[in-house]
Amino acid sequence: MAHTTVTLEQTSSETRCGWFVVDLDGTLVSADLFVERLARLLLHRPWVLFAFLFSGKYSIAGLKTFVARHVPLDAQHLPYRQALLERLRNARTANIKTVLATAAPAAYAHAVAAHLGLFDHVLATTPELNLKSRRKLNAIKQLTDGDAFVYAGDAPCDLPLFKASKGGLLVSDSPQLKAAFKKTAPEGEILPAGADYRTRLKAALRAIRPHQWAKNALILLPAVTGWGLYDVGYAVALFPAIAMFCICSSIVYLMNDMGDVDADRAHPDKRLRPFASGELSVGNGLLLLSGLICTGSLIGWFFLSNVLWLYAIYLAISTAYSAKLKELPTIDAFVLSFLYVARVLIGAEVLGVPYSSWFIIFLAMSFLSLGWLKRYIELYSSEGDLKSRRRGYTKQDEPMILICGIACVFCGVLVLFLYTTAAEMRQVYNHPSWLLFLALPYLYFMLDLWREASLGKVHHDPVRHVMFSPKAYAIVAVSISILFCARFI
Known part of the structure; x- marks a missing residue:
């Protein structure tokens, strides 16, 4: 099947499956919430990070949870992608179960889900597990119990999820990632990210x-x-x-x-x-x-x-x-x-x-x-x-x-x-x-x-x-x- 860039008027692939799973950073929002708040902590209160260094929990998941605890998220004014919000509304109208699956800290994911009111389930990083790539895929499979799902993502680490989904949705302007996506999910769709060179x-x-x-x-x-x-x-x-x-x-x-x-x-x-x-x-x-x-x-x-x-x-x-x-x-x-x-x-x-x-x-x-x-x-x-x-x-x-x-x-x-x-x-x-x-x-x-x-x-x-x-x-x-x-x- 020819690989195309879709518009809202076209038939959404997520309406043909029972689950619509959406990534957060770079996909639903055009930002990386963890990196933004880590930078804010470094610029405004760098001494707080000493508490993490002395905690002994040296992991990405631990750092994300630590930052989320010290720098709250204002979910109301995030730069949401309106095209994806519209797809989520259509999916809920069609009784499709929607999932927010992200490597962002759980506190941020739940704040976004609570603000939008468009998700039935939330999967996110916990203090013990950085929910990324195959770890995210395993969590999705466990939640959906093997049912078909459509996944929307934006990064190379999402390729295993695109391969496992029934028609992925890529949000990117990268030619290299688009080429890899075509090979991984031939029936997938592409939404422009508006962030080319x-x-x-x-x-x-x-x-x-x-x-x-x-x-x-x-x-x-x-x-x-x-x-x-x-x-x-x-x-x-x-x-x-x-x-x-x-x-x-x-x-x-x-x-x-x-x-x-x-x-x-x-x-x-x-x-x-x-x-x-x-x-x-x-x-x-x-x-x-x-x-x-x-x-x-x-x-x-x-x-x-x-x-x-x-x-x-x-x-x-x-x-x-x-x-x-x-x-x-x-x-x-x-x-x-x-x-x-x-x-x-x-x-x-x-x-x-x-x-x-x-x-x-x-x-x-x-x-x-x-x-x-x-x-x-x-x-x-x-x-x-x-x-x-x-x-x-x-x-x-x-x-x-x-x-x-x-x-x-x-x-x-x-x-x-x-x-x-x-x-x-x-x-x-x-x-x-x-x-x-x-x-x-x-x-x-x-x-x-x-x-x-x-x-x-x-x-x-x-x-x-x-x-x-x-x-x-x-x-x-x-x-x-x-x-x-x-x-x-």
């Missing part, structure tokens, strides 16, 4: 968020304020520094998204991110993360050895923010501000450009305001509190955040005035009094940004909004004109 490559590119690399232009600020952009030596030094920051940023984004996959799935916008949507598996994400760490280490070793310790501190604080600090009210805003100011400090250190403490304080106030703005937008767009999204704020905090954010804007203006009157400004600018006019475009832009946020017109990442705002570029042009006048007129 190009799809995964695009998802990986989205996961490292290259559009966020624009934030690393802050490294240029010391060169801009010191009028050193024309220096070729600066350009040579800046290239590896910016590349290193782009890699560090992507590392943090990957760890953040892999650790927050459950919270992202419950978010109206973030659920479309590669890991949350299932376009990119956490396993592939860990491989991508390893590659970025190796690349960053090589760049740092050969080009930035004198400031590598600064990047290490930045990466450590960023990791701590993703793991825990983002959950601590007020502290999270200060950490966000520091992470942006750190880009400027490292840029100045790489270039050897002197910087004013007033300038750093001004930047800290500005980014602290943007940090508060980020939380304000999240609260404004949410229906309740943000604790489910690993944020420590509630709706009652909204007025306080608004006051703190706008207060930081005016503190920034005050510091800007003090900065322009500092003695070191006369070493760079002929007429530093011109710099007082910088307060006008700055104050207008920041207050207008808060006004737009209160109207729901600002992206949940305000720094990204600023980076891609035409109004921001107009303000930058005006500010550069003022700097030019202060230096040359």
